[in-house]
Amino acid sequence: MSRLTSAVLALSVAVAALAGFGIGSARAHADAALVPMPRAVDGKPDLTGLWQALSTAEWNIQDHPASAGVPAGQGVVDGGEIPYQEWALKQKQENEKNSRIPDPVTAVTADPVSKCYMPGLPRATYMPYPFEIAQADKAVVMAYEFARTSRVIPTDGTKHDEGVENWMGDSRGHWEGDTLVVDVTGFNADTWFDEAGNFHSEALHLVERFTPTSRDHLRYDVTVEDPKVFTRPWKMSMPLYRRLEPHAQLLEYHCLEFLEPRLYSHLSKPAAKGK
Amino acid sequence: MKWRMSVVAVVAVSATLCFQMSRSSVTLLAAQSNAAATLATGVVPTSPDPGYKLPRTAWGHPDLQGMWENSEEIGIPIEKPRGEVRKLVTQDDAFDEADKRGGPTGAGPRWWYETKPFNGRTYQLIDPPDGRLPPLTPWATEKQAEARKNRGGPADSYLSMGVATRCLTRGIPGSMVPGYFMYNAGYRFIQTPTQVIIQYEMIHDVRIIPLDGRPHPGPNIRTWFGDARGHWEGNTLVVETTNLNDSTPLLGSGLSGPGTNEQTRVIERFTRITDGLIRFEATIDNPKVFTKPWTIAIPLKRDDSYQIFEYACHEGNKGVVTVLSGAREEEKTEKAARSGRPGSTR
Numbered sequence: 001m002s003r004l005t006s007a008v009l010a011l012s013v014a015v016a017a018l019a020g021f022g023i024g025s026a027r028a029h030a031d032a033a034l035v036p037m038p039r040a041v042d043g044k045p046d047l048t049g050l051w052q053a054l055s056t057a058e059w060n061i062q063d064h065p066a067s068a069g070v071p072a073g074q075g076v077v078d079g080g081e082i083p084y085q086e087w088a089l090k091q092k093q094e095n096e097k098n099s100r101i102p103d104p105v106t107a108v109t110a111d112p113v114s115k116c117y118m119p120g121l122p123r124a125t126y127m128p129y130p131f132e133i134a135q136a137d138k139a140v141v142m143a144y145e146f147a148r149t150s151r152v153i154p155t156d157g158t159k160h161d162e163g164v165e166n167w168m169g170d171s172r173g174h175w176e177g178d179t180l181v182v183d184v185t186g187f188n189a190d191t192w193f194d195e196a197g198n199f200h201s202e203a204l205h206l207v208e209r210f211t212p213t214s215r216d217h218l219r220y221d222v223t224v225e226d227p228k229v230f231t232r233p234w235k236m237s238m239p240l241y242r243r244l245e246p247h248a249q250l251l252e253y254h255c256l257e258f259l260e261p262r263l264y265s266h267l268s269k270p271a272a273k274g275k
Numbered sequence: 276m277k278w279r280m281s282v283v284a285v286v287a288v289s290a291t292l293c294f295q296m297s298r299s300s301v302t303l304l305a306a307q308s309n310a311a312a313t314l315a316t317g318v319v320p321t322s323p324d325p326g327y328k329l330p331r332t333a334w335g336h337p338d339l340q341g342m343w344e345n346s347e348e349i350g351i352p353i354e355k356p357r358g359e360v361r362k363l364v365t366q367d368d369a370f371d372e373a374d375k376r377g378g379p380t381g382a383g384p385r386w387w388y389e390t391k392p393f394n395g396r397t398y399q400l401i402d403p404p405d406g407r408l409p410p411l412t413p414w415a416t417e418k419q420a421e422a423r424k425n426r427g428g429p430a431d432s433y434l435s436m437g438v439a440t441r442c443l444t445r446g447i448p449g450s451m452v453p454g455y456f457m458y459n460a461g462y463r464f465i466q467t468p469t470q471v472i473i474q475y476e477m478i479h480d481v482r483i484i485p486l487d488g489r490p491h492p493g494p495n496i497r498t499w500f501g502d503a504r505g506h507w508e509g510n511t512l513v514v515e516t517t518n519l520n521d522s523t524p525l526l527g528s529g530l531s532g533p534g535t536n537e538q539t540r541v542i543e544r545f546t547r548i549t550d551g552l553i554r555f556e557a558t559i560d561n562p563k564v565f566t567k568p569w570t571i572a573i574p575l576k577r578d579d580s581y582q583i584f585e586y587a588c589h590e591g592n593k594g595v596v597t598v599l600s601g602a603r604e605e606e607k608t609e610k611a612a613r614s615g616r617p618g619s620t621r
Contacts, residue, residue: 041333041468048467117590118479134472134483136340136465137333141472143481148444148500150481152463152474152583166585190590247489252498256443256589260433267599268432 037178037212040135045178045212047133047140050243050250053126053220060196061236070195076126078235082198088229095197106262111195116255118149118167120191121184121206122222122236130243132250140173140180147255153182160185165202167191180210201228216242317396319554319572322546329510329547332466337510337547339464339471342583343575345555346460347394349453353571355398355406399452399571401556409567411533418533430602433595438524441595442478442588444499446523446534447516447541448557450475452573461581471505471512476583484514491517494537499523501541512545538563551577 040046056064056073063080066072084092098110108114119127129145138156143149155173160183164170170186184206192199209221218240225233323329330338400406411419429435439445439456453460456477465472471484484505491502502518519535544556553575560568 048469118587132483134465134467134470136467136472139465141465141474141481141483143483148478148480150474150479152465152472152481164584167587167590168585247492249485249489249492249502250483251492251496252500254443254499256441257499260441264433264595264599267596267603268434269427 035215037215040137042137044135044175045180046135047180047210047212047218048135050130050132050248051218051240052130052243053128053238053240055126055238057126057236057238058123058128058194061194061198062196064196076236076238078237083231083234085229085231088199092197092199095192095199097197099195099197105266106259108259108262110197112191113195116147116259117190118147119144120167120187121169121171122208122220122224123191123193124149124168125208125220125240126238129253130248130250140182143250145250145253148252155180162186169204169206176209178212182206182208182210184208199229200224200226203228210240213239216244317398319574320548320552321554323510323548327549330550332468334468336466336468336507337512338466339512339545339547339553340466342461342463342578342581343553344461344578344581345451345453345573345575346458347576348396348399348573349457349460351396351399351453351573353399353452354408355400394574399573400569401572402558402570403567409565409569412562412564412566415533415564422533428602430598433599436595436598438499438522439478442592444480444523445477446499447501447503447519448543448559448571449524450477450480451543451555451557451575452571459586461578461583462575463583471514474583476586478588479586494518497521497537501535501539508544510546514543514545516541516543533564535561536563545575553577 037045037047040048055076056071057076059070060073060075061077062075062082064070064073064075082092095110099114100109102109102114113119113123113127118124124142124144124146125131127144127146131142131144134141134143138154140153140155142151142153149168151168151171153171153173155175157174158172160170160172164186165188166186167188167190169184171182171184173180173182175181185204187200187202187204189200189202203226205225207223207225209219211219211221213219219237220240221235221237223233223235224230332338332340398406400408403409427435433441439449444450445452445456451462459477461476463472463474465474469485469487471486473482473484475481480500482500482503484503486505486507488506489504491504496502497518497520499520499522501516501523503514503516505512505514507513517540519539519541521536522534524534538561540560542558542560544554544558546554546556548554554572555575556570556572558568558570559565
């Protein structure tokens with residue numbers, strides 16, 4: 001077999017495999033489409049329920065091999081690369097290094113989430129904990145299991161608060177067809193996108209899009225804009241899954257409760273330590 | 276009981292006199308009358324004024340949505356104070372009272388705090404009617420004595436500090452009881468046909484309370500905020516919370532002693548009395564600790580101008596570390612001083 005022939009053969013196998021995948025995937029979508037997202041009284045898709053990402057974005061939003069305690073994963077960044085400015089790429093690498101160095105006393109790292117701080121956005125969405133959506137006519141509420149974080153997203157046309165920095169930003173929502181679009185500004189510079197040190201400044205501006213693709217699936221697309229850190233806006237995208245277990249409900253991961261002994265025991269008198 | 280009746284009568288007369296006024300003015304006046312009643316008697320009205328037209332959602336539930344606050348309850352104790360009852364009227368009265376009781380650890384200067392005229396109420400308990408908490412069970416009495424013995428100094432350990440000081444929670448129903456927390460007494464209510472959502476400014480807490488009668492999770496799932504289930508009884512929203520952990524104080528730091536446990540049930544009742552007032556009642560059924568259930572009632576006032584900001588409590592909490600490290604440093608200095616001067620009486 002000539003080199004060319006084998007190359008052509010390999011290509012056609014690949015094309016067939018891709019086509020097969022395509023058909024399978026189209027069928028899966030067709031099945032799912034049989035059960036569309038229910039509608040709220042106002043006709044909008046009703047996103048009420050318990051949702052969770054199944055990506056490895058919490059550990060690293062980009063492609064990464066496995067490491068101790070970290071599952072390997074394919075990135076959620078469109079095109080794979082994050083367009084960091086030169087200084088910012090260095091900062092990101094520094095962050096990543098420091099996120100692997102636990103403090104000798106408290107074991108916290110440079111990652112703000114290791115201190116049980118509110119994870120910010122979009123990280124709260126794809127941490128490996130569920131979050132609950134409640135949808136009212138003038139607001140959408142998102143309550144996250146991790147660290148009892150939450151946000152109330154007005155959908156009543158009100159504008160952003162100016163000049164206030166927040167860990168979870170200031171969210172304002174509106175509907176574009178069946179997509180809930182959430183515009184978020186008003187961040188502080190203290191949260192990261194993942195454990196790998198991907199970061200932003202207080203100039204972060206997110207546009208999140210929650211699009212139902214079936215009753216039990218949302219597509220979550222985020223446009224990330226931060227002229228102080230990136231050379232251009234970039235996007236990440238992933239599915240969110242409805243938790244379907246009977247009686248599935250939001251519980252509580254009160255991170256601080258488990259961190260306190262590490263944070264404060266060395267400053268406490270031994271006799272009073274422990275519960 | 277007699278004066279409560281007469282308050283209703285006065286309100287009715289005022290409403291009649293204002294019959295010619297626009298509906299909104301009447302409503303406003305009614306709200307003010309009730310607020311005045313609260314101020315004058317310390318009693319949170321139990322039912323709407325005659326003729327009050329309760330606003331309803333599109334699906335027919337009483338409409339509680341919007342911003343509410345109860346900063347006028349700051350500094351008001353749960354129990355009827357023994358001896359002379361002092362009415363808290365000005366902000367300084369409340370500060371004085373808080374100072375007298377030691378104040379919350381890490382409390383800031385007075386200008387930190389939100390100022391509102393106080394409503395003049397003197398305590399929150401409505402049952403038992405004598406205004407005092409029911410006696411503790413023998414188990415709780417023993418636990419409390421044990422806790423007092425082992426408590427040590429206020430800066431010995433993070434565990435000697437309140438869970439709210441540590442930014443964990445103010446608990447249920449404590450998150451809606453200002454106690455000696457001098458700010459952030461604002462709450463947003465949001466409703467859907469199947470849920471009531473309450474957002475608390477303090478420690479950025481949110482509860483999504485289902486109304487569909489689903490069962491509580493199993494008894495081994497225990498949390499700081501518990502597991503809430505709501506339903507409407509007439510025009511009153513009733514929320515039952517169970518599955519509370521063993522660590523949550525019942526009312527922030529307003530009540531010392533053993534708190535929640537696996538047997539604790541908290542029943543909250545929200546009744547809209549006027550456009551400007553919700554009566555909030557909480558019954559604590561905690562048979563392991565108290566020999567009888569007890570109930571508090573407090574007002575929530577409408578305040579559309581109130582804005583909830585993100586209260587990043589733990590993220591900004593320098594208090595616990597500085598109090599502890601300061602105390603350890605002080606001990607070291609004292610120890611050095613003692614060893615440096617043998618025979619010193621210190």
